[in-house]
Amino acid sequence: MLLPMLIVISITTTVISSENSTRTTKRNIMADYSSQPFVVDECRGVLFVYNNGSIVRSNKPSFDTPIQDDGSVLWKDVVFDNTNKLELRLYKPSSHSISTKLPIFYYIHGGGYCIGSRTWPNCQNFCLRLAFELPAVVISPDYRLAPENRLPAAIDDGFMALKWLQDQALSVEKDRWLSDVADFDRVFVSGDSAGGNVAHNLSVWLGAGSPELAPVRIRGYVHLAAFFGGTVRTKSEAEGPKDSFLNLDLIDRYWRLSIPLGETTDHPLVNPFGPNSPNMQEMDLDPILAIMGADDLLRDRVREYVEKLKSWGKRIEYVEFEGKQHGFFALDPNTEAAKEVVKLIKNFILENSG
Ligand SMILES: *[C@@H]1O[C@H](CO)[C@@H](O)[C@H](O)[C@H]1NC(C)=O
Ligand SMILES: *[C@@H]1O[C@H](CO)[C@@H](O)[C@H](O)[C@H]1NC(C)=O
Ligand SMILES: *[C@@H]1O[C@H](CO)[C@@H](O)[C@H](O)[C@H]1NC(C)=O
Numbered sequence: 175m176l177l178p179m180l181i182v183i184s185i186t187t188t189v190i191s192s193e194n195s196t197r198t199t200k201r202n203i204m205a206d207y208s209s210q211p212f213v214v215d216e217c218r219g220v221l222f223v224y225n226n227g228s229i230v231r232s233n234k235p236s237f238d239t240p241i242q243d244d245g246s247v248l249w250k251d252v253v254f255d256n257t258n259k260l261e262l263r264l265y266k267p268s269s270h271s272i273s274t275k276l277p278i279f280y281y282i283h284g285g286g287y288c289i290g291s292r293t294w295p296n297c298q299n300f301c302l303r304l305a306f307e308l309p310a311v312v313i314s315p316d317y318r319l320a321p322e323n324r325l326p327a328a329i330d331d332g333f334m335a336l337k338w339l340q341d342q343a344l345s346v347e348k349d350r351w352l353s354d355v356a357d358f359d360r361v362f363v364s365g366d367s368a369g370g371n372v373a374h375n376l377s378v379w380l381g382a383g384s385p386e387l388a389p390v391r392i393r394g395y396v397h398l399a400a401f402f403g404g405t406v407r408t409k410s411e412a413e414g415p416k417d418s419f420l421n422l423d424l425i426d427r428y429w430r431l432s433i434p435l436g437e438t439t440d441h442p443l444v445n446p447f448g449p450n451s452p453n454m455q456e457m458d459l460d461p462i463l464a465i466m467g468a469d470d471l472l473r474d475r476v477r478e479y480v481e482k483l484k485s486w487g488k489r490i491e492y493v494e495f496e497g498k499q500h501g502f503f504a505l506d507p508n509t510e511a512a513k514e515v516v517k518l519i520k521n522f523i524l525e526n527s528g
Contacts, residue, residue: 235294247305254338262315263292265305275357279310284367286428300504311356320432325443332372340390361392370400382458394526397464403439408474420500461489463522467498
């Protein structure tokens with residue numbers, strides 16, 4: 175009885191410690207050909223990667239909180255990418271008069287590039303809250319997820335979601351649900367976790383004033399607990415408790431499943447200061463607001479990002495929330511801290527609308 179158990183344990187350990195999922199999968203098919211398939215990677219109960227290469231996704235969200243929709247915000251879905259069948263969700267306050275136009279606020283959801291959707295209740299609740307409180311037209315796009323679609327798929331989809339807005343602004347047959355209330359000249363791009371990494375990429379890709387998107391004009395970026403990585407562990411990653419909401423195991427798993435095959439976490443799409451990452455020092459960037467929980471394992475990477483950009487004279491504001499973990503604002507938008515995040519965003523929009 176002991177021997178077979180030992181064999182299984184040693185195979186599983188190989189899988190978890192390996193950085194290279196392709197090789198790992200192959201090795202396991204050979205090593206474990208005759209036994210039942212087993213899960214090698216699991217993410218928050220909704221994504222299962224089997225040793226035989228199969229990927230199974232649950233259609234339930236990881237965070238099954240009730241949707242808090244009191245009718246004060248209207249919303250609808252629109253396809254923005256026909257090729258990949260991607261949709262975005264538009265939100266606007268229901269009582270807004272069309273005499274003054276509202277800023278547009280993109281909210282790109284999180285989930286380590288592997289899970290999440292515009293339809294998840296945590297994402298919807300935060301967007302409903304933002305649309306009402308800012309007030310703004312909120313645009314929450316989906317994007318292709320890994321490991322079926324590794325990076326840069328998610329980033330390219332984020333870019334396409336902005337190009338869709340440009341098409342709207344240029345179209346002679348505008349969608350009046352949007353164009354009657356939305357100010358295409360005052361656009362802000364935010365992202366939560368992996369979405370924050372997308373926001374970073376877009377800020378560099380488009381540069382100050384986003385000329386490529388004219389007449390759409392981005393005025394600033396909001397990084398909400400941005401998901402960055404790197405091969406050298408930071409102190410907060412190395413010392414963060416194992417029972418954190420986003421622990422090191424899950425961080426490593428997300429990267430293993432999402433980075434381009436054969437790459438490391440020093441890839442430019444993961445580590446903004448990796449050996450091949452573009453040098454932001456000489457770039458002209460739009461203002462950034464970075465928000466972080468002090469107990470988030472990703473904290474030190476964001477602190478480094480903020481310190482570097484500040485030292486290079488970029489306009490970046492940083493607010494850290496004591497005692498807060500990853501995702502604290504979106505998991506429950508009714509907490510005092512979440513309300514404070516919305517206020518910070520509101521001020522950032524006001525300050526950068528001129
Ligand atoms: C792999 O295993 C899963 C889980 O048992 C199963 O659903 C799937 O059909 C298998 N795929 C292949 C290609 O054998
Ligand atoms: C992962 O696989 C690729 C392609 O086979 C290889 O080039 C790379 O060196 C491997 N990386 C590791 C960490 O084993
Ligand atoms: C942003 O992503 C694109 C791939 O879609 C890549 O070509 C570009 O180098 C990335 N920029 C940064 C700053 O990582």
